[in-house]
Amino acid sequence: MANTDSLQERDRQHHVHGQTNMRLHQQQGPSAMVNEGHGVYIKTVDGRELIDGFSGLGCTSLGYHNERLANAAKAQMDLLPFAPTFYGRSHPKVAELAARLVKMAAVPMDHIMFQCSGSEPNDAMIKFLWYRNIARGEPQRRKLISRWKGYYGNTVAAVSLSGQPHMHARFGLPMDDFLKLSTPNYYHFHQDGETELEFSARMAAEFDDLVQATGPESIAAFFAEPMQSGGGAILPPEGYWPAMQAVIQKYGIHFHVDEVVCGFGRTGYWWGAEAFGLQPDSTSCAKALTAAFFPMSALMFKEDFYQDMMQNSDEVGVLGHGFTYSGHPVGAAIALEALNIYQEMDLIGHVREVSEPFLDGCRTLMDHPLVGDARGIGLFCGIELVKDKKTREQFAPELKIGQRVQDAAHAHGLYLRSIPPDRISFMPPLIIEKSEIDEALKILRIALDSVWQEL
Numbered sequence: 001m002a003n004t005d006s007l008q009e010r011d012r013q014h015h016v017h018g019q020t021n022m023r024l025h026q027q028q029g030p031s032a033m034v035n036e037g038h039g040v041y042i043k044t045v046d047g048r049e050l051i052d053g054f055s056g057l058g059c060t061s062l063g064y065h066n067e068r069l070a071n072a073a074k075a076q077m078d079l080l081p082f083a084p085t086f087y088g089r090s091h092p093k094v095a096e097l098a099a100r101l102v103k104m105a106a107v108p109m110d111h112i113m114f115q116c117s118g119s120e121p122n123d124a125m126i127k128f129l130w131y132r133n134i135a136r137g138e139p140q141r142r143k144l145i146s147r148w149k150g151y152y153g154n155t156v157a158a159v160s161l162s163g164q165p166h167m168h169a170r171f172g173l174p175m176d177d178f179l180k181l182s183t184p185n186y187y188h189f190h191q192d193g194e195t196e197l198e199f200s201a202r203m204a205a206e207f208d209d210l211v212q213a214t215g216p217e218s219i220a221a222f223f224a225e226p227m228q229s230g231g232g233a234i235l236p237p238e239g240y241w242p243a244m245q246a247v248i249q250k251y252g253i254h255f256h257v258d259e260v261v262c263g264f265g266r267t268g269y270w271w272g273a274e275a276f277g278l279q280p281d282s283t284s285c286a287k288a289l290t291a292a293f294f295p296m297s298a299l300m301f302k303e304d305f306y307q308d309m310m311q312n313s314d315e316v317g318v319l320g321h322g323f324t325y326s327g328h329p330v331g332a333a334i335a336l337e338a339l340n341i342y343q344e345m346d347l348i349g350h351v352r353e354v355s356e357p358f359l360d361g362c363r364t365l366m367d368h369p370l371v372g373d374a375r376g377i378g379l380f381c382g383i384e385l386v387k388d389k390k391t392r393e394q395f396a397p398e399l400k401i402g403q404r405v406q407d408a409a410h411a412h413g414l415y416l417r418s419i420p421p422d423r424i425s426f427m428p429p430l431i432i433e434k435s436e437i438d439e440a441l442k443i444l445r446i447a448l449d450s451v452w453q454e455l
């Protein structure tokens with residue numbers, strides 16, 4: 001039996017956590033210390049079991065135990081635990097995975113570069129866009145457009161794309177050349193009487209205006225998640241993507257689609273791009289690529305982009321980019337096995353089947369006095385907590401309603417994520433069964449009730 005006090009104390013004293021209030025962590029120590037998992041359940045060191053309603057960080061698609069993935073990792077570690085992919089060196093698993101993924105992409109892709117985290121393919125794509133544009137004689141094409149509430153990662157460039165003010169504050173970020181559009185949260189930001197279609201047309205007009213004001217010849221790309229995840233599972237409203245893509249086409253803007261969360265079944269489609277009819281020019285994926293059993297990500301793009309980039313080879317020599325662990329053989333072996341499992345279990349069929357009770361159950365929560373809105377797709381739902389359901393007025397931030405619902409859910413056995421101000425992101429592992437969904441929804445209602453009673 002672990003000495004939990006001392007573990008928590010050691011963590012409190014020495015471990016710096018990302019996306020965590022440093023002061024609170026120093027005062028209180030870890031909010032949970034998890035050391036076991038099975039199926040959709042996680043277990044803390046003090047023996048509490050919780051349903052994971054957030055899939056770790058939107059990544060544990062196959063839950064917390066999978067013998068096939070563990071065996072694939074062990075077999076690869078025994079055979080070849082590491083091999084570089086620099087200097088043109090390769091190994092069988094990464095070559096096999098490369099060919100398989102480009103064929104699977106929502107829109108056929110031709111080339112792929114592996115990375116480790118989800119931030120890195122987005123960051124690399126920014127560099128590659130600049131690299132390609134210089135090769136094409138368009139060095140002025142450097143501006144990147146993305147949306148508030150978007151989450152593209154934490155590296156200096158990827159975080160500049162991200163539309164999360166707390167990730168810019170005190171870092172002196174974002175860098176220049178990073179422009180933002182409104183988040184398409186229809187529920188909160190529609191005007192009185194405005195339909196979803198009208199709202200979407202307004203969002204697209206904002207995009208068009210920004211491109212015109214900036215100068216289309218200076219735009220390198222528009223980056224977007226098919227459905228914003230870090231913003232709190234924000235389902236794009238009706239007509240949003242057709243209207244946005246009309247602007248993309250009008251100006252010939254490079255469209256990079258971030259599938260880090262949406263990819264591999266989250267929406268009930270292989271890719272978020274498929275779910276919403278997107279036509280990406282390039283795409284990034286990570287997380288469920290290895291079912292979170294290994295940190296691995298990928299950036300995919302098309303032949304014309306590759307050919308443009310290659311022009312630099314004659315003048316510069318090597319492509320000056322890459323990470324030691326890019327295309328790691330253990331990650332590649334796990335990813336190949338995860339893809340086999342997804343196909344054999346008919347992951348997409350399963351997500352579609354259980355998404356009905358999941359989404360129905362989430363929508364039923366709208367009868368609760370705290371819940372203003374609940375909408376999603378697949379196993380991906382955003383739940384908005386409001387003070388006044390008629391006016392959509394939000395609670396004062398200091399009341400921390402979202403955080404309190406999250407904490408109450410934890411206390412009753414459901415791990416969830418609240419996203420400030422008061423949005424709950426609900427995205428369980430893709431293997432979840434209907435009975436587990438029912439249990440999770442029951443706990444969420446208990447949590448909502450307990451916070452409502454406190455108010």
Ligand SMILES: Cc1ncc(COP(=O)(O)O)c(C=O)c1O
Nearest residue numbers: 117118119151152153229260261
């Ligand atoms: C949509 C999206 N893109 C990129 C990232 C960055 O991934 P990572 O944290 O692995 O760098 C995340 C992380 O949650 C994400 O949600």
